[in-house]
Amino acid sequence: MTLKAVLFDVDGTLADTERDGHRVAFNLAFAEAGLDWNWDVALYGKLLAVTGGKERIKFFLQDFHRDFPKPADLDGFAANLHKTKTKFYTQLMADGAVPLRPGVERLIEELRAADIRLGIATTTTPANVTALLTHTLGEHSLDWFEVIAAGDIIPAKKPGADIYHWALGRMNLTFRDAVALEDSQNGVKSAVAAGLTTLVTYNDYTLEDDFTGAKAVLSDLGEPHKAIEQRRICPFNEPYVTLETLRNLLLV
Ligand code: XBP
Ligand code: MG
Secondary structure: OOOOEEEEOOEOOOEOHHHHHHHHHHHHHHHHOOOOOOOOHHHHHHHOOOOOHHHHHHHHHHHOOOOOOOOOOHHHHHHHHHHHHHHHHHHHHHOOOOOEOOOHHHHHHHHHHOOOEEEEEOOOOHHHHHHHHHHHOOHHHHHHEEEEEOHHHOOOOOOOOHHHHHHHHHOOOOHHHEEEEEOOHHHHHHHHHOOOEEEEEOOOOOOOOOOOOOOEEEOOOOEOOEOOOOEEEOOOOOOOOOHHHHHHHHHO
16 A cells, blocks of 8 residues: 555644644634623533534534523524634734644655655634635645535534545545644544544543544654654654654555
């Protein structure tokens, strides 16, 4: 098996967007809509059990705020709020609110230099991916990714495998050709169910997640000047993740 492509998750993997990006944007949207809801850091951690922002709003109402009078058109209500949330989120990205995680830019550069094909498989809204990439890697970075599989193109979001199937199909690849980079239990479930070799870089929100099926579970990708901090499952010795690491991981 030869590594042909790397598929990146976005939120939590490319950048720690959840706490200081999405959560903040949700709260701004609630305030703009005159709602007194506040998703604090701990509550948001619980809400992350459900992927997709609209789905998360409905999950909140159903499981955490039952007293709120149910809107007649719940889907429309959630979609409207979510639209405002996306507006705030993209503004936050434009303001540089969230940097890329360690090693992400370096690894992407190395992969590009070696003509490894790049794809994105995320549950977040396409506009959010555009905002994050253009404001961290630059405007041209969107072109580096052959496929950006995002948001509602797939109704059954992660942990379903559909988004990865969709991305692989578009790239005319099979699961044997690629490695997926993920950060969460839902993401790993999705990638592993698609048959993909999966490397996890966890974060504060996903520290305790179940990463069954992942081939490597690390705190971060590491950098030449700052080695990977913690290795939970690590079938390699390099101080930081490189193209060679990913090539070997596919063979483990
Ligand atoms: C993470 C998600 C998304 C974001 C919010 O996606 O579950 O729902 O939290 O984005 P991933 P939206 O880890 O797959 O990148 O509000 O646009 O859904
Ligand atoms: Mg993620």
